[in-house]
Amino acid sequence: MRKLIYGMNLTLDGYITAPRDDISWGVPSDELFQWWLDQELAIGLLLYGRKLWEAMSSHWPTGDQQPDATPAQIEFARNWRDTPKLVFSSTINKVDWNTRLFTGDAVPEITRLKADDGEPMRVTGATLAGAAMRAGLVDEYEIVTHPVLVGSGTPFYPTLDNWVNLNLVETRTFPGGVTLARYEPTR
Numbered sequence: 001m002r003k004l005i006y007g008m009n010l011t012l013d014g015y016i017t018a019p020r021d022d023i024s025w026g027v028p029s030d031e032l033f034q035w036w037l038d039q040e041l042a043i044g045l046l047l048y049g050r051k052l053w054e055a056m057s058s059h060w061p062t063g064d065q066q067p068d069a070t071p072a073q074i075e076f077a078r079n080w081r082d083t084p085k086l087v088f089s090s091t092i093n094k095v096d097w098n099t100r101l102f103t104g105d106a107v108p109e110i111t112r113l114k115a116d117d118g119e120p121m122r123v124t125g126a127t128l129a130g131a132a133m134r135a136g137l138v139d140e141y142e143i144v145t146h147p148v149l150v151g152s153g154t155p156f157y158p159t160l161d162n163w164v165n166l167n168l169v170e171t172r173t174f175p176g177g178v179t180l181a182r183y184e185p186t187r
Contacts, residue, residue, distance in 0.1 A: 017153045036076075
């Protein structure tokens with residue numbers, strides 16, 4: 001059975017974007033960027049909602065060709081292109097870069113994918129991850145908290161039907177006061 005991981009950068013008040021999809025508060029240090037790269041290298045399938053897919057696919061296909069790209073950014077871009085991706089959306093009709101599109105109900109499809117053998121999967125995007133969380137499909141949370149309060153935006157945590165009790169399995173501090181807390185649900 002495949003593991004499903006939900007992890008993103010978020011503000012101290014729990015948002016993955018500030019109003020108007022602003023993510024300028026979350027510029028990672030080189031050390032944090034390398035940590036994210038190391039995590040992504042272990043992922044066998046990336047699951048995207050439409051909004052995050054559009055953001056990622058607008059930069060990373062050519063991210064390694066940017067004149068100021070660091071070695072880690074070059075490796076991230078290449079890995080991003082090579083890693084299989086599945087976009088869940090009923091409003092777009094075309095995807096590129098080793099990606100396929102799924103227009104149906106995400107929960108049964110993610111459940112089916114989890115039942116397969118293989119490398120871990122990462123679910124990204126608040127709406128898609130929220131559906132996976134409510135269905136009890138998330139096996140690990142990677143919460144990278146930046147020391148900033150933005151007041152509103154897109155929340156990392158969806159409204160849930162039931163409590164989810166978690167076990168802390170790792171903590172780490174990065175430059176600039178950024179912290180990682182990694183949790184697994186108590187089952």
